Amino acid sequence: MFRKQLLIPAVAAVIFVGMSSVFIVDEREKALVLQFGQVKAVKEAPGLSFKLPFIQDVVTYDDRILSLPTQPMEVTPLDDRRLVVDAFARWRIVDVVKFREAVGTGGEARARGLLDQIINAEIFEVMGTVPSTTVLSDDRTPLMNRIRDQARLKSASIGVEIIDVRLTRTDLPKQNLASTFARMRAEREREATDEIARGGEAAQRVRATADRTVIELTSEAQKQAEVVRGEADATRNGIYAEAFGRDPEFFAFTRSLTAYERALQSGNSKIVMQPDSQFFEYMRNDQAPTGDTETVPIR
Structure with missing residues (x-):
């Protein structure tokens, strides 16, 4: 009886130890086996894995593509016209060892903070090299690709790959709207004035050409009329002379x-x-x- 009483706790302890040494890696996750904070193994394949009970711990990280919306920020493009910009990034953990060393126990929340700093810095840098018309245009793909590529280089040091960066909003600050609209209106009025001046100049050239053509045609017509009139007068005088020569009295x-x-x-x-x-x-x-x-x- 006494042996049976000791056997039950022993079996329970063995089962507990066995369960503590087994863990399952989900297909949507990557796992690290840590021993006193040091990485001892990387488990990326899904399935059943083992560890030393009570000595080693398992930390899992999401292996899916994650999202990161940035906070709105003011940037200054090349033409000094301030804009309010926010972005949306997609990222993924590719090297869990580097990721663990970079974020420590902060996990994905710490990684989001680091990525937010990296992406914001690249947005400031890239936006400062282009005019605001490029930022506000419909085709901003080359601009977003530049931000993604430069941010990807820096994020590799923390074991993360930035898959894509998209600018979700590019607006003018409220305090700059009135002055910006006034400047745009002045530019459009100047362009309209230039177009009107060029149109007036072209119309003047066309009018001068038409007037010259009218004068040339009129002169040519008068010349031909004078020639015809002279020929008619000569014919008439010839007829008169002939009639006079035939019968002067009747004439x-x-x-x-x-x-x-x-x-x-x-x-x-x-x-x-x-x-x-x-x-x-x-x-x-x-x-x-x-x-x-x-x-x-x-x-």
Whole structure:
């Protein structure tokens, strides 16, 4: 009976010791076996593992991709226009030994603080090398990649890999909105004035070209009209000369009738002349005037 009483506690102690020496690594975790604070083994494969009971401890860390939102901060880009920026990072523990040495017993909370400092420092540095238009543009991928790459180099020393960094907000501080809008309005007005001036200059050139073209076309038309008029006058004079040469008396008669028609039609000014004037020669008789006096033409 006494032996049975001793056997039960012994079995219980063995079971307790056995259970203390066994631990399970989850597929979502990585584990470190520590002995008096020193790393003795790294367990990254999921499954059942063993340790020395009461002497060694097991610390687990998340093996998944973790998130890290940063606090809003004011940055000064290259053109000295202050902006409020916050970011979102994704990271993962890749070297648990370095991670343990860097964060100690602080674990993931301590790591978030270190990563926040690293990412904020890189945001300040990268933002200071570009103008605010680049930060506020729709395509900020190259900018975010620069921040990620530089932060990744520094985070490697603590056993962490920064997978991605995204700028979630880039706004102007409230106290700078009015002055920024005024400056933007002044810039747009200056651009509009320049465009109007260039448009006026172009319109003046077009107008001058059109005026010159009108003058050239008008001059050419007047020149051609004068040539046609001269040719017509020459043809008319030739016809007159030919008609006069064929029948001088009939030519003088028709010319006189034309002159009577134009001179005596209604609305013309009054004509005062002597009754025996040569102009009325055909009204006094039906013979042509004699002598060398020519009939007065009326055009």
